[in-house]
Every structure is written in structure tokens, then in C-alpha cells.
Amino acid sequence: MHPMATVDIAIIGAGAAGLAAAIFAGEAAKPSGARRIVVLDGAKTIGAKILVSGGGRCNVTHDAVTATDYFGNRRIIKNVLSAFSVKDTIAWFASMGVALKREETGKLFPVTDKARTVLNALVERCREIGVTISPDHRVIKIDRLPDSDAGFVIHHSHGVLTANRVILATGGRSIPKSGSDGFGFTLARRLGHTVTSTVPALVPLVLGDAMFHQALSGLSQEVELNTMVKGECVDSRTGSLLWTHVGISGPVVMDASRFWCLAQEQGEPVEVCGNFFPGQNQEQVRPWLMEQAREHPRRSLGKILAQRLPQRFAESLIQHAGCESLTAIAQLPKKEREHLLSLLTKCPFPIVQDRGWNYAEVTAGGVPLEEVNFRTMESKLVPGFYLAGEILDCDGRIGGFNFQWAWATGRLAGQAVCRPQV
Ligand SMILES: Cc1cc2nc3c(=O)[nH]c(=O)nc-3n(C[C@H](O)[C@H](O)[C@H](O)COP(=O)(O)OP(=O)(O)OC[C@H]3O[C@@H](n4cnc5c(N)ncnc54)[C@H](O)[C@@H]3O)c2cc1C
Numbered sequence: 001m002h003p004m005a006t007v008d009i010a011i012i013g014a015g016a017a018g019l020a021a022a023i024f025a026g027e028a029a030k031p032s033g034a035r036r037i038v039v040l041d042g043a044k045t046i047g048a049k050i051l052v053s054g055g056g057r058c059n060v061t062h063d064a065v066t067a068t069d070y071f072g073n074r075r076i077i078k079n080v081l082s083a084f085s086v087k088d089t090i091a092w093f094a095s096m097g098v099a100l101k102r103e104e105t106g107k108l109f110p111v112t113d114k115a116r117t118v119l120n121a122l123v124e125r126c127r128e129i130g131v132t133i134s135p136d137h138r139v140i141k142i143d144r145l146p147d148s149d150a151g152f153v154i155h156h157s158h159g160v161l162t163a164n165r166v167i168l169a170t171g172g173r174s175i176p177k178s179g180s181d182g183f184g185f186t187l188a189r190r191l192g193h194t195v196t197s198t199v200p201a202l203v204p205l206v207l208g209d210a211m212f213h214q215a216l217s218g219l220s221q222e223v224e225l226n227t228m229v230k231g232e233c234v235d236s237r238t239g240s241l242l243w244t245h246v247g248i249s250g251p252v253v254m255d256a257s258r259f260w261c262l263a264q265e266q267g268e269p270v271e272v273c274g275n276f277f278p279g280q281n282q283e284q285v286r287p288w289l290m291e292q293a294r295e296h297p298r299r300s301l302g303k304i305l306a307q308r309l310p311q312r313f314a315e316s317l318i319q320h321a322g323c324e325s326l327t328a329i330a331q332l333p334k335k336e337r338e339h340l341l342s343l344l345t346k347c348p349f350p351i352v353q354d355r356g357w358n359y360a361e362v363t364a365g366g367v368p369l370e371e372v373n374f375r376t377m378e379s380k381l382v383p384g385f386y387l388a389g390e391i392l393d394c395d396g397r398i399g400g401f402n403f404q405w406a407w408a409t410g411r412l413a414g415q416a417v418c419r420p421q422v
Pocket of ligand 1: 012013014015016017018040041042043046047048049050052053054055058059060061137138139140169170171172174175178179180181182183184360361362388389390391399400401402403404406
């Protein structure tokens with residue numbers, strides 16, 4: 001790009017939101033054909049996150065998306081989502097030659113099972129409609145030209161670009177080496193926006209040595225996770241927990257992690273407990289254990305628990321509780337039985353930290369949704385300046401929801417940016 005170029009629309013960030021915005025802007029501008037649209041990205045090769053997403057298969061969206069799948073201002077999130085439904089996403093990808101398939105979990109993937117299909121289609125559509133993508137162009141500063149309607153001067157790693165309107169789609173802080181290192185928040189702040197505390201979300205958690213996770217590394221099981229902040233339950237969810245060599249992961253842990261990270265950031269006491277009999281409390285599990293003791297008095301504790309739990313886990317938990325796996329169930333003293341029951345239904349996880357930005361799939365926090373017009377994604381503070389994607393204070397749970405947010409906000413911003421300013 002010419003070091004002093006002038007364009008109509010500059011989009012900063014060629015991730016999911018930036019590419020969607022570029023395509024919708026390019027298509028909206030098509031009739032007049034007059035608009036020059038440029039996407040600047042700091043990375044030498046674009047699309048890193050799309051390529052690693054969904055284990056390399058890109059979980060594009062989910063067949064049932066509602067505001068309750070997200071955290072943030074749900075009234076605004078609902079409005080944004082209603083402007084671009086899952087049906088619209090499916091049709092939009094089909095129009096780019098990408099057929100999606102639904103898996104049992106409700107997640108939608110490209111039929112090729114390759115994230116590359118998704119990235120290629122987005123880039124190809126940009127090329128078809130004349131959008132210029134400029135990789136290796138990291139934006140360092142955005143200045144507003146003095147006259148309020150005059151546009152912006154964008155300073156980047158190869159010079160300066162003047163644009164009438166700007167869409168900021170720089171993502172959050174997760175996987176900083178992909179190019180999304182949080183600098184977009186600084187750019188937004190310098191233009192007058194606020195940024196709420198940002199913490200890793202959808203991130204695995206690290207446990208202290210007192211726990212038995214290492215022995216179970218690789219094992220998955222169904223668990224109910226309850227997160228208590230200042231003694232109050234702020235989140236309760238059931239799903240698959242994966243034990244790892246450093247702690248816990250898997251969908252249920254990833255989804256709950258934002259609450260632990262936020263409380264930690266805010267210095268609030270937080271506790272995450274596992275219930276290995278989802279949906280049942282200690283009082284409800286006790287009768288089952290007592291019945292087992294009556295019916296099979298000589299059967300070992302390990303064998304009894306392994307009827308309802310993975311054997312390796314049962315052995316580890318029994319040891320953790322200070323009991324013996326080979327003890328005949330009828331011989332288990334009441335005190336030990338109650339301690340075991342408490343661990344089975346309300347086991348506190350000794351979380352020492354999250355795995356950090358290199359492992360987080362998304363960012364919780366960002367530019368408050370109240371600072372943008374949800375019909376257009378235009379900033380309420382800076383006319384002609386738009387925001388889309390993960391930079392906004394909205395994070396979805398695992399399952400394709402974060403991409404749906406990127407497509408929806410990208411579409412709103414892309415279409416609006418081409419409308420004449422009022
Ligand atoms: C391992 C992993 C797996 C995931 N899997 C899924 C999944 O299957 N489904 C799902 O819905 N979500 C998934 N996500 C989340 C999803 O990838 C993100 O929510 C989504 O990519 C956000 O899109 P975005 O365009 O807002 O930001 P990003 O994709 O982060 O793109 C931002 C772009 O801006 C560029 N940029 C940043 N700063 C500057 C600057 N100063 N100047 C120029 N360019 C800049 C970056 O280089 C980057 O290309 C996953 C995330 C990770 C990390």
C-alpha cells in the first residue's frame with residue numbers, strides 16, 4: 001500500500017469480525033462501486049485464529065444461539081444477534097461455497113472439516129469484491145481529523161492511511177502471538193472509549209499439588225461445577241471435565257473459567273466445587289451409599305464407587321479423602337463416609353491460576369456495549385468509528401457462539417459503514 005494512501009473505509013484486523021465487516025461493506029458499496037475498502041492486519045499471515053479454531057475444523061456457529069449463551073449486556077447482545085441469525089450465517093457461508101454440517105452437540109462445522117475452507121472463502125470473497133487486505137500492517141495510532149466529519153489518520157507500520165470511516169476489529173488478548181495482543185483496547189481508549197477489566201475466558205485452570213489431577217491426566221467425566229463468589233453461587237453448569245497434567249479443562253471448566261478469572265482479578269474470594277453426582281446433593285447420594293452397604297456389605301469401597309464413576313477417579317478420590325479403596329463398605333466409619341460424601345458432591349478445586357492468554361480461547365471484558373449503537377456498531381462517542389467482534393465486552397460459551405458474535409457484529413458494522421452519514 002502507498003505510504004500516504006487515502007481510502008473510504010479502513011478496517012483494522014482481518015480476523016473473523018474484520019473479514020465479515022469487509023465483505024458486507026464491499027457488497028453494500030457495490031452498486032456505486034466507488035468505495036475503496038482496505039483491511040489492515042499486523043500479522044504477516046492472516047487468519048491464525050480461524051485456522052486453529054475448533055481443533056482445526058472451525059466451529060463456525062451453533063444451531064441454537066440466544067443471548068443467554070453469552071456474558072455481557074444481554075439486552076444489547078439479543079438485539080445484535082437478532083440482526084444476523086444462525087440461518088443467515090448458514091446462507092451466507094453457502095453463498096461463499098461453504099456448506100456447513102450440524103453435529104450432535106448442535107455445533108456447526110464446514111462439511112470439509114477444515115478451518116482452511118472457511119478462511120479461504122472469506123479471503124476469496126474479499127478479493128472478488130475488490131477489498132484490499134494488507135497483512136503486516138500493524139496499526140499504531142488512530143487520529144481523528146479536526147473537523148468532526150473529516151475522517152481519520154491511521155498510523156501503521158509502513159506509513160499513514162487516511163480513511164473516512166474506520167472499523168476496529170482487533171479482537172481481544174487471547175493467543176497474543178496470533179496478532180491479537182490487546183493493543184486494540186489502547187487504540188479504542190485513545191479515542192475516548194472505556195475498556196472494562198479484561199480476563200481470560202474459556203481457559204483451562206491450574207490446580208495445586210494437593211490435588212490428584214496428574215494421576216488422571218487424559219480422563220474425562222461428567223461433572224457439575226459450581227462457582228461461588230463471596231459465598232454466593234454465580235454459576236452452575238454440568239458437562240464434561242477433562243483432567244490434565246496441570247489441572248482441569250474440558251467444556252464445563254472452560255465455560256466456568258471466566259467467573260474464577262473475573263473474581264480473581266477483582267480480588268474477591270472465589271471457590272469452584274465439583275459435584276461428581278450431577279444434580280444430586282450429599283443428602284441424595286447418601287441413601288444410595290447406605291443401600292450399597294446393606295446389600296453388599298463386603299464389597300470394597302473402590303468397587304462400589306466405580307459403579308457410578310470412572311474407576312481411576314474413584315480410586316484417587318478415595319485416597320484423597322484419606323480412606324482405603326479396599327475397605328469393605330460396611331466397615332467404613334461414619335465420619336469417613338460423610339467426608340467422602342462431601343467430596344463426592346462438593347469437592348473444592350484448589351485452583352492456583354488460570355493457564356493464561358496463550359491458552360484462553362476468548363477475552364471476557366472489553367469496550368462496553370453501551371458505548372456503541374447496537375443497530376450499526378457505530379461508536380456513540382466517535383462518529384464514523386465502528387467496533388466489531390471480540391474487542392467488545394461480550395464473550396460466548398464454547399460451541400461456535402464467539403464466531404457467531406464476530407459474524408453478526410461484522411455484518412452490522414460493514415453494512416452501516418456504507419450508509420451516508422446523517
Ligand atoms: C484455540 C482457539 C479456538 C477457538 N475455537 C473457536 C470455535 O471453534 N468457535 C468459535 O466460535 N470461537 C472459537 N474461538 C474464538 C474465536 O476464534 C474468536 O472469538 C474470534 O476469532 C474473534 O474474532 P475477531 O475478529 O473479533 O478477533 P481475532 O480473530 O482475534 O482477529 C483480530 C485481528 O486483528 C489483528 N490485530 C490486532 N491488533 C492489531 C493492530 N494493532 N493493527 C493491525 N491488526 C491488528 C490481529 O492480527 C487479528 O488478525 C477460538 C479461539 C481460540 C484461541
